Amino acid sequence: DTEVTQTPKHLVMGMTNKKSLKCEQHMGHRAMYWYKQKAKKPPELMFVYSYEKLSINESVPSRFSPECPNSSLLNLHLHALQPEDSALYLCASSQGPVERTSGNTIYFGEGSWLTVV
């Protein structure tokens, strides 16, 4: 199983809603990532969890709240988002930190398309 599974694939939410994006992998990977991607732009790193601890937060607004309940799951809780937050949200995982090159391929999910209205 070399999959990173993201749900939902599409989400439309109002600015006052609270919703969550979910990500799951069963490859035994200990590093998991959230990226945000706007149209025709490369992905931007939001958060990195390493061994279930938040290791990088790229100055993301607090309306995005990550959670890593166990080594297989990564959530992104959304609250009071703005229309400019509409984007593709990508989850990824790797066996260990991406800086260690011994076989540390990064695996991405299909993404969750978020529209904030």
Place this chain on the structure above:
Amino acid sequence: KNEVEQSPQNLTAQEGEFITINCSYSVGISALHWLQQHPGGGIVSLFMLSSGKKKHGRLIATINIQEKHSSLHITASHPRDSAVYICAVITAGGGNKLTFGTGTQLKVEL
């Protein structure tokens, strides 16, 4: 100037053609990824390189660390190769972060 530059930005090829996409970077790196993204959104990692050359099917990736340059080659291109190809580097000492190029939009026509 971006730390990772790709060329060309857009490329249209005829089926069967040999395709080359280039990536140049200005920082010290520990490794480089070539990624493929289809319109549906998901990203697939094609190669991770820290030196030399790798081959997988019709895809070949090379890297020259001294010249800070990598190339992705597609032999006998096919319409299903149409996608965005992204070069991403792991900067030396940069922690758990990929730095992405702006991508190359490839369209292969019949």
